Every structure is written in structure tokens, then in C-alpha cells.
Amino acid sequence: MMDKLERVGFDDWFHDQAETELIHNHEIARVVAVHRDSCAVTKGDGETYAEYSGNLLYTSESPLDLPTTGDWVYADFYEGDAHAIIYGVLPRKTLLKRKTAGKRVDFQLIGANIDFTCILQSADDNFNLRRLERYLAMVNECGITPVILLSKSDLASATEVEELKKQIFSVAPEISVTPFSNKSGENVEMIKDSLLKGKTYCLIGSSGVGKTTLLNRLLGSEKFITQTVSSKHGKGKHTTTVRELVRLENGTLLIDTPGMRELGHMAVDI
Ligand SMILES: Nc1nc2c(ncn2[C@@H]2O[C@H](COP(=O)(O)OP(=O)(O)OP(=O)(O)O)[C@@H](O)[C@H]2O)c(=O)[nH]1
Ligand SMILES: [Mg+2]
Structure with a gap:
């Protein structure tokens, strides 16, 4: 058993x-x-x-x-x-949760027994250092190891990517940052190879940054629904609605989450 x-x-x-x-x-x-x-x-x-x-x-x-x-x-x-x-x-090893502005419930559970949380930020106009800091604070507060994945690297030049990495380094010097692209495939294999068997990872980040697209790439199939970001504001359409745990072929467990609208004291729900 x-x-x-x-x-x-x-x-x-x-x-x-x-x-x-x-x-x-x-x-x-x-x-x-x-x-x-x-x-x-x-x-x-x-x-x-x-x-x-x-x-x-x-x-x-x-x-x-x-x-x-x-x-x-x-x-x-x-x-x-x-x-x-x-x-x-059963008792939890870790619990990833966030504050919400609800009247009765002041926090929301994101997932339990997570070993690593991958925070996705896209290397386009949606990049926001303050938001990244809020995600980092949330993950650190829960005692979970954060990893930063800079998505959509295909939308930025190599120089721009280096500049964004520098900005991230200025607020989180000790955290690993990997630029990658679901489109060109840059670093996707490297991310896949770095995932540990039997460990649980969670993907978080704003709507439209490419969490589900990455999951599908890691799975090697278009199992989960993704949607183009709004051409008007470049924002995601909140495509994923359920936090779901998926097992990859190599034995890594991955939780995809719906993009968060806001993070912090003024947060509204997902
Ligand atoms: N150019 C580019 N587009 C990408 C990349 N990754 C994802 N996209 C596109 O971005 C859009 C949103 O991707 P999703 O994977 O649905 O985003 P998500 O983070 O799961 O969004 P929610 O489920 O709403 O939280 C889709 O049209 C993807 O094809 C990438 O690396 N480069
Ligand atoms: Mg999604």
C-alpha cells in the first residue's frame, strides 16, 4: 500500500x-x-x-x-x-495560504504539503517587482522554498532578461531565477530535469503568466485548458479555476493554481 x-x-x-x-x-x-x-x-x-x-x-x-x-x-x-x-x-508538513479581504475568512488555503513553490512572473509588461515581493513574502511566511521562473522570455531581448534578473536579484539575492519560454522551449527541459521525484511543487503567479502552459509542456500533452491573455490590457482571463495536483512521469507532483488577482491586505478572491 x-x-x-x-x-x-x-x-x-x-x-x-x-x-x-x-x-x-x-x-x-x-x-x-x-x-x-x-x-x-x-x-x-x-x-x-x-x-x-x-x-x-x-x-x-x-x-x-x-x-x-x-x-x-x-x-x-x-x-x-x-x-x-x-x-x-493528517498533520501537514507545510500549508501555503494567503490573506484575503473576506469578512468572515481572513485567509485562503492554496495547497498543503508543498516542498517548493514556483513563482512565475512574465518578462513582458506584466512584470512587477512589488508583486513578486508580495508573493515571496507569502511563500516565506509559510516556510516553503521559493523558486522564481521568469516566463515568456521569448517576448524580451537577452539584455532585457538580464535587466529583469538584476532587478529580482536586488530584492531576492538568495533565490534562484530561471528565465524560460513555453513558446521557444528555452530552459523548459532544464526546469523539467530539476524537478525532484516524490516532491510537491506549486505553480503560482498572476493570471496569464503561463502556469498551465508550463504544466502541459512538462506533461507533454495539452491536458489542461489555457487561454490567450486579453489583447486590450495584456491580462490573463482567469482560465484555471481549480487547484489541481498532477503527477508527472518522473514522479514529481505539481499543483497548478488559478492566477491571483491581488495579493496582500486588499486581496479579493481568486
Ligand atoms: N509568448 C509566450 N506566450 C506564452 C508563454 N507561456 C504561455 N503563453 C501564453 O499565455 C497565455 C496564458 O497562458 P496560461 O498557461 O493559460 O496562463 P495561466 O498562468 O495558467 O493563467 P490562469 O489559469 O488564468 O491563472 C496563453 O495564450 C499561452 O499560450 C510563453 O512562454 N511565451
Ligand atoms: Mg492556468
Whole structure:
């Protein structure tokens, strides 16, 4: 059973954190996507529709207690894994969340058990150093290692790319920055080769920077929907709507996220 779970990132850390009694009574699965009142979970291959147990809903005091994408959960499976009930969430290694301006909920969960967060910024007019700093602050606050990917390098000259790298270096000297292009393919293979088996990565960045296009390139298929940015403002159209965990061929787990409209105290939702 462990072997299959390892395919989607399970390791000794989670095994040691799990409660013996709950492991004994339930199976363990990973949350692949979260919908309104349900989730999609996996035990290593295939996906199962899962709902929350009454007790989990009743005892949860905040959104923090409910599963988010990337979480490990205790669940029971029925009818040949056709559906499942989730009883609880295993302790989290990390939790990526952000502040929102909502009245009742003041933060939003982005994903759990993420080892590395790739912050995408495009090398065109949408580049914004202050926004990048806010993303970095959010990722650092959550104790996750950030990586910066400078997308759409095909839209800038080599000199311009160097200038943008310098600007990033001035605010984040210790963080690796990789310019790449989904269009020309520059550095895409290098990014692919750098992804570690069994580790979970999250792609974040404004709408239209090319997160889903990169995911499709890494997958080698046009599995997920992408959309051209608005020609009027050069902004994305908020194409991705669900945070979804995907397994690459080499065993890396990747969470694609919807582009964030704003980040910080005045944030509105995704
Ligand atoms: N020139 C150029 N265009 C790109 C590149 N990567 C993506 N695009 C285009 O940018 C547009 C937006 O790409 P998406 O992958 O949908 O962007 P996203 O970050 O997933 O956006 P949301 O899902 O809305 O958050 C698409 O038309 C892509 O073809 C790139 O490296 N160079
Ligand atoms: Mg997308």
C-alpha cells in the first residue's frame, strides 16, 4: 500500500505523523482537487470522488480543519473505489495560504504539503517587482522554498532578461531565477530535469503568466485548458479555476493554481 502512496508523495514523515488508530481503521489518500462540498482523492493511481464525514464537518472550526489540495486524509473507500468518505486530515508538513479581504475568512488555503513553490512572473509588461515581493513574502511566511521562473522570455531581448534578473536579484539575492519560454522551449527541459521525484511543487503567479502552459509542456500533452491573455490590457482571463495536483512521469507532483488577482491586505478572491 505504501508503494502506491509513495507514487504521489507519501513518505516516512507522514507515516510517523499519522495516528496509529486512524491508520488502522481507515485508508490514506491524497487530495488532488477540492470542490464545493467534495474532493477528488487518489491512493496512487486513479481518482475517487470523496465527501466529508458528518463528524469532520461538525468538528471543523475553520477552513484550516478541512482538506485542501495536497493534503493527506484518512478515508474509507466504497464500491471498488467509486466513492469515499473522508474522516480527517493528517498533520501537514507545510500549508501555503494567503490573506484575503473576506469578512468572515481572513485567509485562503492554496495547497498543503508543498516542498517548493514556483513563482512565475512574465518578462513582458506584466512584470512587477512589488508583486513578486508580495508573493515571496507569502511563500516565506509559510516556510516553503521559493523558486522564481521568469516566463515568456521569448517576448524580451537577452539584455532585457538580464535587466529583469538584476532587478529580482536586488530584492531576492538568495533565490534562484530561471528565465524560460513555453513558446521557444528555452530552459523548459532544464526546469523539467530539476524537478525532484516524490516532491510537491506549486505553480503560482498572476493570471496569464503561463502556469498551465508550463504544466502541459512538462506533461507533454495539452491536458489542461489555457487561454490567450486579453489583447486590450495584456491580462490573463482567469482560465484555471481549480487547484489541481498532477503527477508527472518522473514522479514529481505539481499543483497548478488559478492566477491571483491581488495579493496582500486588499486581496479579493481568486
Ligand atoms: N509568448 C509566450 N506566450 C506564452 C508563454 N507561456 C504561455 N503563453 C501564453 O499565455 C497565455 C496564458 O497562458 P496560461 O498557461 O493559460 O496562463 P495561466 O498562468 O495558467 O493563467 P490562469 O489559469 O488564468 O491563472 C496563453 O495564450 C499561452 O499560450 C510563453 O512562454 N511565451
Ligand atoms: Mg492556468
